[in-house]
Amino acid sequence: MSDPVSLLLTVLVLSLVTNIGISLYGVFTRPSLVKKFISLTIFSDTLNSFAIALGFRRVARGYPSIAVIPSIPEDVSELRAAAGTAVDPLPQALVLTAIVIGLAVYMFLAGLIVMYYRHYGTTHVRPAEGGSIG
Amino acid sequence: MNAREVAIATSITLMIVLLAYVIEAGGLGPIAPEKLRELAASYIISTYNPWNITHSAQSLEAVTAIVWDYRGLDTFFETSVLFISIVGVALLFRGYREKTGVGGRGLSEIVKTSTKILAPLILIAGISIAIHGHLTPGGGFQGGSFIAVLLVLLSVVFSLDFVVERGLSTSRLLTLRSIGLMGVFATSIALLLVGLVTGVSAYVFQNMVREGAPVSMPPWFLDRPTGGTLLFFNVFEALAVATGLSLAFIVLSLRREEVEEALERGEWYE
Numbered sequence: 001m002s003d004p005v006s007l008l009l010t011v012l013v014l015s016l017v018t019n020i021g022i023s024l025y026g027v028f029t030r031p032s033l034v035k036k037f038i039s040l041t042i043f044s045d046t047l048n049s050f051a052i053a054l055g056f057r058r059v060a061r062g063y064p065s066i067a068v069i070p071s072i073p074e075d076v077s078e079l080r081a082a083a084g085t086a087v088d089p090l091p092q093a094l095v096l097t098a099i100v101i102g103l104a105v106y107m108f109l110a111g112l113i114v115m116y117y118r119h120y121g122t123t124h125v126r127p128a129e130g131g132s133i134g
Numbered sequence: 135m136n137a138r139e140v141a142i143a144t145s146i147t148l149m150i151v152l153l154a155y156v157i158e159a160g161g162l163g164p165i166a167p168e169k170l171r172e173l174a175a176s177y178i179i180s181t182y183n184p185w186n187i188t189h190s191a192q193s194l195e196a197v198t199a200i201v202w203d204y205r206g207l208d209t210f211f212e213t214s215v216l217f218i219s220i221v222g223v224a225l226l227f228r229g230y231r232e233k234t235g236v237g238g239r240g241l242s243e244i245v246k247t248s249t250k251i252l253a254p255l256i257l258i259a260g261i262s263i264a265i266h267g268h269l270t271p272g273g274g275f276q277g278g279s280f281i282a283v284l285l286v287l288l289s290v291v292f293s294l295d296f297v298v299e300r301g302l303s304t305s306r307l308l309t310l311r312s313i314g315l316m317g318v319f320a321t322s323i324a325l326l327l328v329g330l331v332t333g334v335s336a337y338v339f340q341n342m343v344r345e346g347a348p349v350s351m352p353p354w355f356l357d358r359p360t361g362g363t364l365l366f367f368n369v370f371e372a373l374a375v376a377t378g379l380s381l382a383f384i385v386l387s388l389r390r391e392e393v394e395e396a397l398e399r400g401e402w403y404e
Contacts (some may be wrong), residue, residue, distance in 0.1 A: 005166070009165050009166055010158065013154065013157050013158065013165060014154050017150050017153050017154045017157065018150055018154075020150070020153070021146045021147065021149060021150040024146055024149075025142065025143065025146050028142050028146075029139055029142055053165070053166075054162065054163070054165070055174075056165075056166045057166055057167055057168065057169075057170055058166050058167070058168050059168070060168065066271060067174075067177075067178060067195070067196040067197055068194055068195045068196065068269075068270065068271065069178075069181065069182050069194045069195075069196075072182070072194070072359065073182065075185075076179075076183070076185055079178070079179045079182070079183060080179065082178055083170060083174075083175045083178040083179050084170075086170070086174075086178050086196070087170075087174075088170065088171055088174035089174060089177055089178065089181075089196035089197045089200055090171075090173060090174055090177065090200060092197045093197050093200035093201045093205065096197065096201055096273075096275065097201070097205075097208060097209065097212050099275075100212050100213070100215075100216055100275055101212055101215055101216075103216065103379075104215050104216040104218070104219035104220075105219065107219050107220070107223055107382045107386070108219045108222050108223055108226075110386055111222070111223040111226045111227065111382075111385070111386060112226065114386060114388070115226060115227075117396070121399070
């Protein structure tokens with residue numbers, strides 16, 4: 001906790017967790033389907049950022065690098081050097097999959113919400129309670 | 135604020151505090167450790183490793199290697215989920231036809247001219263992200279979504295009529311999207327077919343030489359590493375994602391009358 005990087009990482013974790021809570025609150029309490037949908041996307045984006053943050057690392061000197069071999073290696077020691085500074089590529093690959101699946105689900109949900117609005121004339125989750133002004 | 139909302143707020147606050155405590159106490163493993171995890175280190179060492187080619191994907195970028203080589207089957211089904219979702223949206227809006235002749239004028243000449251300059255750049259940048267997916271961060275999905283932005287831009291600036299007249303109708307987009315998925319499928323079984331023809335054993339989703347399976351995709355093209363199948367996967371995935379997302383954007387876009395009606399009517403709850 002003493003060095004500034006640890007402090008910043010604590011702030012990062014706290015803010016991500018708080019974000020999860022706020023977005024869940026939106027999903028539970030807002031009656032509008034559109035707002036539930038927005039909260040849900042924030043929720044999944046937060047979880048994805050969190051997974052990326054779990055793959056982050058620190059290096060003794062300088063900054064960590066992305067999970068790319070910078071040039072075509074001449075021998076194995078260059079690969080070991082790259083592994084000495086690179087971040088974890090596995091959470092990134094899994095998050096990429098999660099983003100695509102999430103996108104597929106959200107696309108379908110957005111279509112459902114549009115059809116819901118066309119049918120009921122409102123996006124209230126209980127159409128009898130919600131309604132138009134006029 | 136009624137009792138129900140208080141209960142929800144209290145439980146969520148409790149969840150935040152407990153979750154933060156668990157994570158800070160190391161319940162999900164250390165946050166930002168100094169040492170790379172063993173699995174991650176083995177991925178980085180084997181992603182481009184000509185000295186241990188039976189464990190390598192011959193791709194300089196580890197994320198693409200994981201996505202399309204080490205965990206290729208996952209990604210194939212992930213692409214299928216995206217395809218099924220797009221089919222689902224198309225089914226939900228069945229009977230949808232592009233309404234042409236609405237007479238949308240689009241935005242002003244200045245915006246149109248600058249979009250004409252920008253459009254090819256977006257297209258080329260998207261293609262570049264896709265085909266360099268095995269060398270630099272990026273890949274088929276990222277490049278494809280990059281290109282899909284182009285259609286949104288064109289339909290906003292020039293009106294949807296313009297896009298449909300240029301041949302990007304929903305049925306054609308769905309056809310292109312299916313071609314992309316078929317390309318991914320063909321690439322995944324290409325080496326298996328080669329193995330069947332030449333009489334050696336090979337795997338589905340095989341990329342480089344594996345133990346007991348001597349067939350391999352070309353790891354080099356001229357002076358560049360291709361990552362074997364990764365280049366083809368990225369190209370086909372970019373095609374599939376770009377056309378699929380464009381299709382979804384077209385189908386989900388609201389008519390102007392509908393938006394105006396919704397704005398006029400308004401909704402009184404929060």
